[in-house]
Amino acid sequence: MDNCWDTILLYACLPPEIVEKILCIPISNPASVRDKVIWQHTSNGKFSVKSAYNCLVTIQQTPSRKWRHIWNLSIPPKLKIFTWLFIQSRLLTNENRFRRHMTDNPNCSHCIDLYESMLHLFRDCRKAKEVWKDVGVPVTMQRTFNLDWEGWITANLYQNNCKHFGFNWSQLFVFICWFIWKWRNKFIFDNDFKGPHNASTTILQYLLEWNNANIKQSGDSTTRVEMIGWKKPNRGHFKLNVDGSKNDKGQIGAGGVIRNNEGVWCKGFMQHIGYGEVLQAEAWGLVTGLQIAVDMQIKHLDVESDSAILINLIQSKDIDLHPLGTLILNCRSLMNHFESCSIKHIHRERNMVADILAKHSLDNELGVCRMDTNPPFMNQVLMDDIDGLVRPRMVVTASVEQW
Numbered sequence: 001m002d003n004c005w006d007t008i009l010l011y012a013c014l015p016p017e018i019v020e021k022i023l024c025i026p027i028s029n030p031a032s033v034r035d036k037v038i039w040q041h042t043s044n045g046k047f048s049v050k051s052a053y054n055c056l057v058t059i060q061q062t063p064s065r066k067w068r069h070i071w072n073l074s075i076p077p078k079l080k081i082f083t084w085l086f087i088q089s090r091l092l093t094n095e096n097r098f099r100r101h102m103t104d105n106p107n108c109s110h111c112i113d114l115y116e117s118m119l120h121l122f123r124d125c126r127k128a129k130e131v132w133k134d135v136g137v138p139v140t141m142q143r144t145f146n147l148d149w150e151g152w153i154t155a156n157l158y159q160n161n162c163k164h165f166g167f168n169w170s171q172l173f174v175f176i177c178w179f180i181w182k183w184r185n186k187f188i189f190d191n192d193f194k195g196p197h198n199a200s201t202t203i204l205q206y207l208l209e210w211n212n213a214n215i216k217q218s219g220d221s222t223t224r225v226e227m228i229g230w231k232k233p234n235r236g237h238f239k240l241n242v243d244g245s246k247n248d249k250g251q252i253g254a255g256g257v258i259r260n261n262e263g264v265w266c267k268g269f270m271q272h273i274g275y276g277e278v279l280q281a282e283a284w285g286l287v288t289g290l291q292i293a294v295d296m297q298i299k300h301l302d303v304e305s306d307s308a309i310l311i312n313l314i315q316s317k318d319i320d321l322h323p324l325g326t327l328i329l330n331c332r333s334l335m336n337h338f339e340s341c342s343i344k345h346i347h348r349e350r351n352m353v354a355d356i357l358a359k360h361s362l363d364n365e366l367g368v369c370r371m372d373t374n375p376p377f378m379n380q381v382l383m384d385d386i387d388g389l390v391r392p393r394m395v396v397t398a399s400v401e402q403w
């Protein structure tokens, strides 16, 4: 070789950041200087015990990037301490207690024949799994749930791109682990503890409170987290929620539900429309939902959709030349059948039932499927709405002038 790095070979075997470090190292000319081992911690390159000791002490005192990242996470101080022990696997799981001769049983209290390792306690235990399932793991993070302990915590703690419910995933990840630990301890020390009720709401509410107390102001806008949920209509009114959906094949569908002032399902529908645009699906959903309400001879109807564009079209005067003009006019004429009919834009978090129905419509044959009773897969989310369950949403507002 002509006395330089084989860059192509290096890039083929090593990650680019390592290659870029290697390329910075000059190669000695073998004709003039032979390779030899040198000690980098003394000025003369010779090893000494003192320099080795100094070097070890310095390394231990230098907070690595790993630690800095943890200290910079927006989490309460007690969770920082927890995370510090967590990433070093130093929490007193039964396996760790067994190693330190603090117990003669290294097994999990829930899964009697399995060791309670860090990975078991926080991820693989059936109790932990219930929590992860309840909060939901973002799609991009799901594959990390097959990694080993190091790989799993590194992938989840040291990422900046993933958001879940509007929260930074690493931040939420720490909160979830902390609650798993807290509930595990409660289970062991408190005989009456029956496990967390509605784990995700407890965790998200706690995180939300923390974030609201630590609002970050940037420029002239403020980021805030709001908890929002579906609201029952007033007595004597019915509420129609509609939504449209489009899959990656380009197929579109719509879904909707009419509920009374107790939040009880009266009628619903799923409509597989064909190929098109999502706005088309939203408009179709509204037409079908309104038609069902007319057929039910409802007098007072409150309509909600999460499509601001659709609401805008319904309310705008000049739609004659709009490609969806016919559908919009159709909606307006149906709306005239009621004694009162309001239409409102809401966020997706308030429109979960219609959202799920619209997505499911694409599994059906083409056409409208009207439903007098709710399909079983809607039970939970309907109950959540009746119970007034709120879901977090990140809201950006202009900063308030101080007077």
Ligand SMILES: [Zn+2]
Pocket (backbone or CB within 6 Å): 108, 109, 110, 111, 114, 120, 124, 125, 126, 127
């Ligand atoms: Zn277990």
